[in-house]
Amino acid sequence: MTMRTRQSVFWCVWVFLWGSCVARFVVEKNNLRITSPKSLRGIYECAIGNFGVPKYGGTMIGSVLYPKSNQNGCKSFDSSLSSKPGTFPTFVLIDRGDCFFTLKAWNAQKGGAAAILVADDRIEPLITMDTPEEGNGASNDDYIEKISIPSALISKSLGDSIKKALSGGAMVNVNLDWREALPHPDERVEYEFWTSSNDECGPKCESEINFVKSFKGSAQLLEQKGYAKFTPHYITWYCPETFILSQQCKSQCINNGRYCAPDPELDFSKGYSGRDVVVQNLRQACFFKVANESGKPWQWWDYVTDFSIRCPMRQNKYTEECSDQVIKSLGVDLKKVKDCVGDPSANVDNPVLNAEQDAQIGNGDRGDVTILPTLIINNRQYRGKLSRAAVLKAICSGFQETTEPSICLSPDIETNECLQNNGGCWQDTAANITACRDTFRGRVCECPIVQNVQFVGDGYTHCEATGSLRCAINNGGCWKETQGSRSFSACIDDHTKGCKCPPGFRGDGVHSCKDVDECKEKTACQCSECQCKNTWGSYECTCSDGLFYARDNDMCIGKYAATVAGGGIVWLVILILAVAGAGGYAFYKYRIRKYMDSEIRAIMAQYMPLDNQPEVSSQAHHEDV
Known part of the structure; x- marks a missing residue:
């Protein structure tokens, strides 16, 4: 510059x-959407007032009321502008002119209106409704800081159209929308405050x-x-x-x-x-x-x-x-x-x-x-x-x-929109897990991450846990049941998703897994000497005549065979240890013992003659010493 x-x-x-x-x-604007009557239905621009509280990031729904008297809003309203129970809040339509914008808004607020729409009195581009300038006396009134309803200036043509529809008996419903009034491009807001130390x-x-x-x-x-x-x-x-x-x-x-x-x-x-x-x-x-x-x-x-x-x-x-x-x-x-x-x-x-x-x-x-x-x-x-x-x-x-x-x-x-009907999103009430995520503008439905477990799905009707840790969260959404001291689950950590009934059960793995009667379906314990009894998730099989049931082979065998079959490995280990012990003893007795005997005999021979050794002269012995 x-x-x-x-x-x-x-x-x-x-x-x-x-x-x-x-x-x-620059005149800052927001959208005004008319939803009825059909003849006015559409989206229009309106200018945000420089007072009151615009609902940035949100919306307001209301029904327009054009008062029969005090149409410029410069005086207090005799009758209430509040809406009746069960109806939309009142958006009062006021004509521009004769007094300050802020006074119009204050009178509308005291009358019970939820918002004020000011219809321009001339054909021109939209302007910003501002507070009174300093030095004119009106700015000294303390009501300006008490204005809390939002305000909007609409064009003369739109104002005339709304008045015509209302005079014809139509109900004019309006949605004031500030969701796009300010940019929201990323996760950080940059803002400036122009001020003075005065x-x-x-x-x-x-x-x-x-x-x-x-x-x-x-x-x-x-x-x-x-x-x-x-x-x-x-x-x-x-x-x-x-x-x-x-x-x-x-x-x-x-x-x-x-x-x-x-x-x-x-x-x-x-x-x-x-x-x-x-x-x-x-x-x-x-x-x-x-x-x-x-x-x-x-x-x-x-x-x-x-x-x-x-x-x-x-x-x-x-x-x-x-x-x-x-x-x-x-x-x-x-x-x-x-x-x-x-x-x-x-x-x-x-x-x-x-x-x-x-x-x-x-x-x-x-x-x-x-x-x-x-x-x-x-x-x-x-x-x-x-x-x-x-x-x-x-x-x-x-x-x-x-x-x-x-x-x-x-x-x-x-307002946390997830508090009402869970925002219309998926939820698992048993595990207290929901896909509803509250945001400033409303809510989004997206499958969550819970305890490092990612849920996948559309977020509205279905979310499913995935990954190796999924069974730790609500059993991965799979079937699980306990009877007595026994528990079975259809969730398998090795699977990234899905549920599978464990052996001994049959079903979808999600809603139910029913016990399979192995005895009735003749899938086990079918030998002639076998007596089958179904149990929850398994079966018991016994043999007549004192025989032993070999589950792996699904057959009855003799006690000796059962002993060999059931404990053969143990006996084999014992046998090996016994042979190793005997070998060690023999080695000690015949090899080490013989060596030790010869050494002892050699030492003793130096001090006393043995029967099978010749005598040594004393002179020779002395020299050796």
Whole structure:
């Protein structure tokens, strides 16, 4: 972007904040589906209001009501707009004009409406319904922050068509759909918060500070777990070169008019100046830069929260010294922060604020950032109330299906559709296993992984355990039964899937395996001397005349043969050991014993003559010794 382009854009921002200006503002939209009457059935676009709570990631079904009186909604409704039991919630249709959009929504909400549809009063592209501008008195009303119903602006032609259908006695049923209002491409949400350290701009500033305090815990959790990437931003603009020496630019700008912010009280003669705001905004941006480089970007939330508590403007503590104390208490390198801030009086560019000004220019579907505060989620501008619950819902809608963190699936954020009729998915109630997986937008039916065992199937009517460990989970979905001390199973660990009845049983292996009567079917114990008795899963066979039944050969044999057949191996081992023992004894007696005898005789011969040896002379004996 060229310098001239950037200067022209931020001159536009300057004018926008002080008067009016046409900026590249993007209207965020959602879908409106009419399901009846048939003549209006179809999908239409509507513009999301910049107040209330849009149901990002979800839908709402309602029946349209066009009141007979107070059709512009500028007064409280005399009769209730609440729906009757058993009917759809009421979506009240209100005409544009005569009062602020927020007042229309507030009156509709007090009347019991579940949502408000505002019909445009002129033929034009859809616009964003915004809150009242500062300084007109209406923004001081506290009802704006209490608006919780969603709102949508519809075109004049659609509004006229709905009114005509209602006047003809037709029931107009509508589905407001925000499921695709924000992109949800992957498992991480990237979001930006355009804010300011100024805390003296009335209810909007108070709302912004309260949001930061309440959202801090959720933001830090998402960041620390790697679910989200957050970046704070600050709006500044150039002072036109012609006015650099004016009191306005000197009071509201730093670095020779390069970076400016409005005076907090809009009064140059008292309180803090816009210059003070720019410097503190720069310190907050630099704090984030230093914390991010140290791997702890979530500390920004601690700094901004603590600064708003310890250093407010109304207590005259909005100073550099107070800011330094907060930075030190958080353990962040203060020198690096100061080096990043630089000299606000120098006639030089500041790279951090230059980057902030470049980021204000819209890209893709985002549009320019021209107002504060602005929240951008996955490069799309958020519309609606700046509250923890509303913003968290919007962020949760930015995750790809089934990748949402657990914080997005809590009861206060979304409805668990698996709790009703198991979401229409397969389940095994006995093993407490289900294919229903709750998501922020609804649910998906997919066969689960339980204790490292993968289930396969369509997820709706069938899931089956696979793999070598499958028998540990609900016996692999196979038949299993115990009678007395005996248990049989149709699940075999060697099989990757399927069930097979064990020997002695017959059946499908899943629902049942019935005992086979081997005696009746004559598959065993059929010899003439055999008496067969069926047992559960097996049989017993006995022989007459004291014979022994050989199960492997299915025959009766004599006791001696049975003994040989049954214990032949044992006797053979005993026989081998006996022969080895006898051989060892013979070897000892005839070989080792003979050798030992000859040695003993030789030793004894040296001390006493033996009968069969000649005598040796004493001289010879002495010499030997």
